[in-house]
Amino acid sequence: MYEKTIAQLSAGLASGQFSSEELTRVFLERIERSNPQLNAFITVTAESALAQAQAADQRRQRGEAGPLTGIPIAHKDIFCTNGVRTSCGSQMLDRFIAPYDATVVERLNTAGAVMLGKTNMDEFAMGSSNETSYYGPVRNPWDLNAVPGGSSGGSAAAIAARLTPGATGTDTGGSIRQPAALCGITGIKPTYGRVSRWGMIAYASSLDQGGPMARTAEDCALLLTAIAGFDPRDSTCVDQPVPDYAAALNRPLAGLKIGLPKEYFGTGLDNTVAAVIETAVTEYRKLGAETVEISLPNSQLAIPAYYVVAPAECSSNLARFDGVRYGHRCDNPKDLLDLYTRSRAEGFGAEVQRRILVGTFALSAGYYDAYYLKAQQIRRLISDDFRRAFDQVDVIAGPTSPTVAFNLGEKVDDPITMYLSDIYTIAVNLAGLPSLSLPAGFVGQRPVGLQLIGNYFAEERLLSVAHRYQQVTDWHNRVPAAFA
Numbered sequence: 001m002y003e004k005t006i007a008q009l010s011a012g013l014a015s016g017q018f019s020s021e022e023l024t025r026v027f028l029e030r031i032e033r034s035n036p037q038l039n040a041f042i043t044v045t046a047e048s049a050l051a052q053a054q055a056a057d058q059r060r061q062r063g064e065a066g067p068l069t070g071i072p073i074a075h076k077d078i079f080c081t082n083g084v085r086t087s088c089g090s091q092m093l094d095r096f097i098a099p100y101d102a103t104v105v106e107r108l109n110t111a112g113a114v115m116l117g118k119t120n121m122d123e124f125a126m127g128s129s130n131e132t133s134y135y136g137p138v139r140n141p142w143d144l145n146a147v148p149g150g151s152s153g154g155s156a157a158a159i160a161a162r163l164t165p166g167a168t169g170t171d172t173g174g175s176i177r178q179p180a181a182l183c184g185i186t187g188i189k190p191t192y193g194r195v196s197r198w199g200m201i202a203y204a205s206s207l208d209q210g211g212p213m214a215r216t217a218e219d220c221a222l223l224l225t226a227i228a229g230f231d232p233r234d235s236t237c238v239d240q241p242v243p244d245y246a247a248a249l250n251r252p253l254a255g256l257k258i259g260l261p262k263e264y265f266g267t268g269l270d271n272t273v274a275a276v277i278e279t280a281v282t283e284y285r286k287l288g289a290e291t292v293e294i295s296l297p298n299s300q301l302a303i304p305a306y307y308v309v310a311p312a313e314c315s316s317n318l319a320r321f322d323g324v325r326y327g328h329r330c331d332n333p334k335d336l337l338d339l340y341t342r343s344r345a346e347g348f349g350a351e352v353q354r355r356i357l358v359g360t361f362a363l364s365a366g367y368y369d370a371y372y373l374k375a376q377q378i379r380r381l382i383s384d385d386f387r388r389a390f391d392q393v394d395v396i397a398g399p400t401s402p403t404v405a406f407n408l409g410e411k412v413d414d415p416i417t418m419y420l421s422d423i424y425t426i427a428v429n430l431a432g433l434p435s436l437s438l439p440a441g442f443v444g445q446r447p448v449g450l451q452l453i454g455n456y457f458a459e460e461r462l463l464s465v466a467h468r469y470q471q472v473t474d475w476h477n478r479v480p481a482a483f484a
Contacts, residue, residue: 001026002162003479006219007246009165010067013060020060020070024053024114027072031116031163034483038139040148040158042077043085044117052114059112067222067246069112074167076155077118078125079105079210080199088201089121089133089151092321092328092347102199103234104168104210104227111226116164119154123349124318125172125203127151128421130179131412132351139408140183141480142445146405149179149421155213156183161483166214166223170200172207173306174400174425177437180213181400181449184439184478186466187213188220191457192432193238195224196231204313205236207306207429216476217438217466221245224459240457248460249467254288256465259393261296264424270403276441276448277399280469284397287468294389294396298381302427303419305382308362308375309430314352315359321347354415383431390455395465399424400437400449424451434459438466439475447475 001023004012012018028046035041049072056070080086080098082105087093101109109115122132130138130153138153140146141161148157152169156179159167169176171189180187188211195210202208212223225246230239260281265274281291321327323343330346333339348356362371389396402423411418428435433453440450450469454462470476 002030004165005215006071006165006222007216009071010222013070014065020053020056020114021050023070024049024072024116027116027164034161034163037144038141038157038161039136040120040138040154040161040163041074041117042087042089042120042135042154045084045115049114049116056112056114066111068108068226070114071166072114072116072164073108074116074119074155074158074164075105076121076152076167076169078121078170078201079168080201081105081115081118084118086118086201087134088125089123089135090347090349090352091134094134094328096326100199103196103231104200107227119158119167121154122151123352124201124314125151125170125175126314126351126355128174128178128418129411130154131408132349134349137408140405141483142184142447143405145407146446147182147408149182149401149405151175152187152213153179156180156185156187159183159185159213159215160480162479166212166219168210169213170208170210171429172203172310173429174422176211176213177400177425177435177449177451178422180437181451182405182447184447184475185213185215186217186220186436186438186476187211188224188436188459188462189428189434190224190228190459191434193236194228194434194457194459196234196237198231198233202317204310205317206313207310209429216470217436217463218246218249221249221463243460245460245463249464251464252288253284253465253468256289256395257393258284258289258291259294259389259396260291261294261299261396261398263296263299264398268402268420268423269399272443273399273401273403273448276443277450280440280450281397283469283472287472292393294392296385296389296427298378298385299427301378302382302430303423305375305378306426306430307358307419308371309379311355311359312362312372313359315356315363318352318356323347351415379430382427386431386433395461396453398451400451404443404446404448428453432456434462436462436466438469439478441475
């Protein structure tokens with residue numbers, strides 16, 4: 001059963017081939033056996049998962065089941081889950097038990113999904129390799145010496161190793177797409193505001209966006225249909241109807257114009273990755289799509305702009321973790337200042353501290369105009385580049401990451417090089433656009449992801465374009481040998 005996609009599992013549940021309880025037990029057994037190798041889960045909720053599965057089976061018997069009823073999933077440990085630890089991969093929240101469900105969790109519960117547990121992640125979603133977690137690094141199922149990508153690396157690794165058929169992730173600068181690429185799965189970052197951020201612990205509020213991760217575009221479509229939509233509790237959530245994303249998956253590609261940014265295929269892109277992407281683009285031409293060279297001239301400014309905007313917002317968002325109201329508190333503080341400084345120094349890891357310091361500096365008097373304001377102006381230029389591009393093309397394609405997964409520890413002492421891992425994904429978040437990564441091949445034994453970028457609220461088209469490719473290729477069906 002674990003080899004099946006969400007769509008196949010849904011069909012199997014509907015036809016009575018197996019029950020949700022049987023299915024859930026299969027995945028819980030796989031987690032128990034394989035998670036010690038991968039470290040993909042922080043918390044496993046076996047008892048409540050079986051209770052949810054039994055409730056889903058009863059719901060199906062009453063004729064009240066939907067496509068996700070009884071489907072096991074996992075949540076990135078940044079989404080609040082009522083009565084379950086929500087740690088954000090940090091010592092700061094190691095003992096935090098959320099008193100409510102995030103909107104994304106709530107909606108998947110309503111759809112009848114079964115939560116297997118909470119997945120490991122870079123601390124407070126700050127990282128590109130899943131090595132900054134307080135609970136230790138996640139390992140890539142394709143090569144246990146490699147990183148899975150970050151910050152949603154636990155979700156990506158768990159799906160690739162078939163420990164769960166689907167999971168939630170969040171994407172601030174590529175944190176759904178980059179691990180999806182490095183682990184050989186599919187993940188979509190929706191348009192900013194398409195999915196509620198209520199109950200999703202904030203890193204950078206103007207960039208964060210939750211989304212689904214799964215093996216296929218079809219599975220992502222089923223999950224996105226369930227979680228997308230207006231939420232009055234989130235002031236940034238857009239009040240716009242949600243289509244049935246799965247219903248439009250088979251749209252033909254004839255006449256589709258795919259833009260290929262020349263900036264994405266130059267210096268910095270590994271030649272072997274470039275070759276895989278070129279082969280994938282050729283496949284799209286065979287399917288009837290037309291390719292057009294375009295330019296995104298300000299994309300080279302995305303990383304410096306992002307690493308001003310995101311740290312500035314994180315320094316504001318994480319100020320609440322002070323050891324007084326909630327979060328980690330140091331032992332026996334001498335006074336209030338000692339309480340603040342030691343609680344935060346002990347609770348936050350090195351990368352989080354680095355970004356808080358950078359952000360606080362960028363927002364300080366005398367530097368706000370020189371750094372933060374300038375970064376926001378660059379953000380507008382990047383958005384304008386995309387707007388002009390979408391006047392010419394329907395979808396933009398390119399690599400998700402400049403390289404395949406690198407080895408654990410390889411870049412941990414060089415934050416600048418680590419930041420460059422997201423060079424093709426960050427601009428999308430600055431512009432608030434939707435984007436998807438899907439498996440496109442391998443370099444050796446390590447997967448390569450193809451990134452598709454769409455115009456605002458074009459998730460339906462992105463999922464369709466990805467699905468048509470997956471109908472004629474089998475990269476999404478490949479399983480790491482150690483977890484087959």
